[in-house]
Amino acid sequence: MSTVYESSPAIPSQDLLDRNAAYAEGHKPKLGQHNWGNFPKNAIITCMDCRLHPNKQLGLADHDTTIIRNAGGNVSELIGTIVVTQNFGTRHFMLIKHTDCGGFYNKREELVKNFKANAKNPDAIDELPSAGNGFGGLKKIEEVVNHDVEILRKSPLIYPDTVVSGWVFDDSTGKIRQVN
Numbered sequence: 068m069s070t071v072y073e074s075s076p077a078i079p080s081q082d083l084l085d086r087n088a089a090y091a092e093g094h095k096p097k098l099g100q101h102n103w104g105n106f107p108k109n110a111i112i113t114c115m116d117c118r119l120h121p122n123k124q125l126g127l128a129d130h131d132t133t134i135i136r137n138a139g140g141n142v143s144e145l146i147g148t149i150v151v152t153q154n155f156g157t158r159h160f161m162l163i164k165h166t167d168c169g170g171f172y173n174k175r176e177e178l179v180k181n182f183k184a185n186a187k188n189p190d191a192i193d194e195l196p197s198a199g200n201g202f203g204g205l206k207k208i209e210e211v212v213n214h215d216v217e218i219l220r221k222s223p224l225i226y227p228d229t230v231v232s233g234w235v236f237d238d239s240t241g242k243i244r245q246v247n
Contacts, residue, residue: 097130106155107132113163114140114170118238121163125243133157139170142215150224159230160219164212167238208235209246216247 110133111121121127121134133152137144140162149160183189212233219231233247 103155106152106157108156109133109159109161110135110149110152110157111161111163112136112140112142112145112149113236114138114165114168116165116168118167119163119165119236124236124241132161138173139168139211140164140215141170142218146222146224149219153226153229158226158228159232161232161234162212162215162219163234163236163243164208164215165236165238166208168208168211170211212246 107130109131111125112135113119113121115136115138122129122131135145135148135152142149142162179192182192186192212235216231216233219225225231232245234243234245236243
């Protein structure tokens with residue numbers, strides 16, 4: 068087992084419950100209808116990769132922004148969530164991709180083979196057309212960012228006053244830079 072992830076307890080575990088109890092001691096709730104009018108105006112769309120911590124990496128507090136995640140930060144799969152977030156007042160979507168993303172290495176053939184070997188219904192993968200497509204042949208992280216930024220900007224589901232920007236997190240240096 069990798070030593071990088073040794074601090075992650077098995078789930079579910081008493082260790083997680085103990086960690087939650089420690090968190091709950093200082094928890095400050097934001098509840099009720101009056102908080103919905105104060106929803107963050109900014110949202111970060113990013114990859115589900117556990118190396119990405121947008122709040123920490125950008126120096127943001129817990130309630131400063133909405134974080135929307137999935138494999139590769141694929142905006143096409145997140146459009147419904149984006150529409151809901153706009154309803155709460157979000158008007159800037161900051162798309163952050165990262166340099167060592169599995170989207171560059173994930174091949175549909177490998178994903179399908181693994182799925183068929185392990186799934187309850189091996190043929191169910193055929194119902195998910197985008198599974199394992201990675202970045203669709205795009206070779207550079209900047210191309211991937213620009214591609215997804217344009218999908219959002221051109222979408223009729225994005226409000227006209229919404230700003231979409233594209234960024235890259237460099238897994239090697241820890242630095243974020245704007246590309247679009």
